[in-house]
Each structure stands twice: as structure tokens, then as C-alpha cells.
Amino acid sequence: MAAKEKAAAEKPAGGGGKKLLIPVVGGVVLAAGIGAGLAWYLSGKAETPEAGAEVPAESAKAPAEAGPATYIALEPAFVVNLADPGGDRYLQVEVQLMTRKAGLEEKLGLHMPVIRNRLLLLFSQQTVDGVRTREAKEALQEQALKEVQAVLTEATGEAGVDALYFTSFVTQ
CATH class of the missing domain: 3.30.479.30 (Band 7 domain)
Structure with a gap:
């Protein structure tokens, strides 16, 4: 039992936290990437009408000379x-x-x-x-x-x- 206490005392405090930090950060980065990719995909779908779909009148009449407001x-x-x-x-x-x-x-x-x-x-x-x-x-x-x-x-x-x-x- 004395050997276990000695080994525990020699380990630096929080050493196990670094091992946990890498998967957590990786998960956050992965989730953010999936969210950004999904947002990009959905915004691209919303802007491009399907073949044969009717284009709304507002987007059809967008003037070519439209400048800044x-x-x-x-x-x-x-x-x-x-x-x-x-x-x-x-x-x-x-x-x-x-x-x-x-x-x-x-x-x-x-x-x-x-x-x-x-x-x-x-x-x-x-x-x-x-x-x-x-x-x-x-x-x-x-x-x-x-x-x-x-x-x-x-x-x-x-x-x-x-x-x-x-x-x-x-x-x-």
C-alpha cells in the first residue's frame, strides 16, 4: 500500500487532464466543421432553384446596375x-x-x-x-x-x- 501512495505522490497533478483535452477539442472542431459545412450546403440549396422551378419575381427583376444602397x-x-x-x-x-x-x-x-x-x-x-x-x-x-x-x-x-x-x- 505504501508503494501505491508513493506512486500517487510522484504523479504530477492534472496529468490526466491533458489526455482528456485532446479528444474534447477534436470533438468541438469536428462539430464546428460539420455545422459550417451544413450551413454552406443549405444556403447553396436555397439560392439555386431546381431545374424547371419557377423563379420568384423579385429575384428575376434584379437590375444589372444594382449598386450599393x-x-x-x-x-x-x-x-x-x-x-x-x-x-x-x-x-x-x-x-x-x-x-x-x-x-x-x-x-x-x-x-x-x-x-x-x-x-x-x-x-x-x-x-x-x-x-x-x-x-x-x-x-x-x-x-x-x-x-x-x-x-x-x-x-x-x-x-x-x-x-x-x-x-x-x-x-x-
């Missing part, structure tokens, strides 16, 4: 009286447009009075209850985008604006 602030902020029958209510909203078309800023500047007019009319038709929920704000956002695109399509023949964002939205 550009954000254009419509300044100053829109401040309107809301159409609430119960009293004076106000809406203040800051709007930014996103486009990938080069040179659209000049066209927007040229037609800004019409765009601001259409958006002011749209915003002033709202009620405080009508813009309280997220869904209502998203619906208003979609309507505002359609107004801007309609003005640009009428004036230039193409919509040019990909998205409209509210960067500030205050009702009072």
Missing part, C-alpha cells in the same frame, strides 16, 4: 395634424428613402415638392388610433412608398426607390 433623407421632418375628431393631435415623422440607382438623388430633388405634398396628404389622413400598432405603421410605410414610387414613375418612367423607412415617428 443609398439612403436619402427627406428633410425637414413631416409634421401634420392628424384626422382625429376628438381634438388636436399631431404626427411628426422623419422619412428616409433607400435606392440602389445611381443619380436618383437629382431626380428626387427635382420632384421633391410633389413627393412632399403627396406624403403630407397621406400622413394627415391618419388618426392616432390608426397608427398606434406596428402593423398600422408598416401599412402606412407601404402606402408612403407607393406614393413616392407613383410620383417618380409618372415623372421619370421608373420608380427607382426600393424602400421607405421611418427613422422617427412621434404622435402627440
Whole structure:
């Protein structure tokens, strides 16, 4: 028994931990590799449609000249009286447009009075209850985008604006 205690005392503490560390690290690296490979495989499958599959309209109409996104602030902020029958209510909203078309800023500047007019009319038709929920704000956002695109399509023949964002939205 004394020999066993002597042998145990001579062994360095934690020596067995190194033997356990190698398989654990190897397992972690293997799991990460499998996860990365699976993610790559699945993302590749999602992007390439099968032969004979219908291509969604959005990906089919991707313009060849699509560049980086550009954000254009419509300044100053829109401040309107809301159409609430119960009293004076106000809406203040800051709007930014996103486009990938080069040179659209000049066209927007040229037609800004019409765009601001259409958006002011749209915003002033709202009620405080009508813009309280997220869904209502998203619906208003979609309507505002359609107004801007309609003005640009009428004036230039193409919509040019990909998205409209509210960067500030205050009702009072």
C-alpha cells in the first residue's frame, strides 16, 4: 500500500487532464466543421432553384446596375395634424428613402415638392388610433412608398426607390 501512495505522490497533478483535452477539442472542431459545412450546403440549396422551378419575381427583376444602397433623407421632418375628431393631435415623422440607382438623388430633388405634398396628404389622413400598432405603421410605410414610387414613375418612367423607412415617428 505504501508503494501505491508513493506512486500517487510522484504523479504530477492534472496529468490526466491533458489526455482528456485532446479528444474534447477534436470533438468541438469536428462539430464546428460539420455545422459550417451544413450551413454552406443549405444556403447553396436555397439560392439555386431546381431545374424547371419557377423563379420568384423579385429575384428575376434584379437590375444589372444594382449598386450599393443609398439612403436619402427627406428633410425637414413631416409634421401634420392628424384626422382625429376628438381634438388636436399631431404626427411628426422623419422619412428616409433607400435606392440602389445611381443619380436618383437629382431626380428626387427635382420632384421633391410633389413627393412632399403627396406624403403630407397621406400622413394627415391618419388618426392616432390608426397608427398606434406596428402593423398600422408598416401599412402606412407601404402606402408612403407607393406614393413616392407613383410620383417618380409618372415623372421619370421608373420608380427607382426600393424602400421607405421611418427613422422617427412621434404622435402627440
